[in-house]
Amino acid sequence: MNYAYHWLQKSNPQNPVLICLHGFTGTSQSFSFSFTEINVLAIDLIGHGQTDVYVHPYRYKLSVLVKDLSLLTIQLNIDSFYLLGYSMGARTALAWSIEQPKGIKGLVMEGGTPGIQSPLEKIERKKQDNRLATMLFTSSLAHFIEYWESLPIFNSQKMLPLSVRRNIRRERLSQQVIGLALSLMYMGTGQQKNYWPDLKKLQLPILYLVGEEDIKFQKIGKQFIEQNKCFRMIQVANSGHCIHLEQPKTFERLVGQWIKEEETKHANNKNKSTAI
Structure with a gap:
């Protein structure tokens, strides 16, 4: 299994590493940062971009995917890192x-x-994901992308400059039908394990970013941060679901500040341990 990846920035081996995971129909090219003190690695997820598409469907399962990604970090000699994920990449x-x-x-x-907590809602979402996969197989990729872009969750992206919208569409149209369909069928929200029960015991700082126009994920975010004192949510003004495209400067500033804060905490804890 071969995963395509590229370093957006890799200026200093002493810098913290940020690994970025794109959303459905996206690629590692979705991200653009100008950090000078963070090394940024972006990965094409399975079924997308230049990463392998024609592999056994079980490799598309989230449980298998994360094992593959963990192995990739070992191969790249990345001992510690921060993760950033958008939508499917966030899951x-x-x-x-x-x-x-x-x-x-x-x-x-x-x-x-x-994940989805209700068994009945999970079944319905699985059916919905499978219907979308069927649409991919029975119509053209262009038709599917046109439908995908018309979904209400992406309404705010209609306000983006034409050049940006063209780049987004070009990226989406560069995908392969089989890769998108298998992603929906095997790693869609309907197939995803319910991780809500795991949140309380997760000993990891998490920053949840959500656009002020993204009502659905605001609700999820509020429920999310109630689960653990290590979690924090920030609502970004003048943005919908895809903050890194709709408000890129604000997004970069928030991510950079948060990582800087976490690095300071790590350094302070290390100094305390050394003193003891």
Whole structure:
């Protein structure tokens, strides 16, 4: 299994590492940062971008995916790192933090959910994900992307500059049908394990970022931070579901500040341990 990745910034080996995971129909090219004190690694998730697509479907399961990603960090000699995930990438990052926590210093979730708690709602969501996969197989990719972009959750993106919207569409249209369909069928929200019960015991700082126009994920975020005192939520003005595209400067500032704060805490704790 081969995963495509690239370093957005890698200026100093002493800098903390931030690993970025994109959303559904996105790629590692979705992210753009200008950090000078953070080394940023972006990965194409399975079924997307330049990462392998034609593999056994079981490799698309979140539990298998996070094992593969954890192995990738070992191969790249990354001992410790922060995770950042958007939407599907946020779900993946949370699963990674719970199931393969070694080396993870903190997590930034941009949207994303710990899963569906109601068994009936989970069944319905699985059916919905499968219907979308069927649409991919029975119509053109262009038709599916047109439908996907028309969903209410992306309404705020219609206000983005035309050049940005064209880049987003170009990225989405670069995908392969089979990769998107298998992602929906095997790692969609309907297939995802319910991680809500795991949140209380998760000993990891988490920053949950949500747009002020993203009502659905504001509700999820409020429920999320109630589970653990290590969690924090920030609501970003003039943004919907995809903050890193709609308010990129604010997004970068919030992420950078949070990592700096966490690094300071790590350094202080290390100094205390040394003193003892």
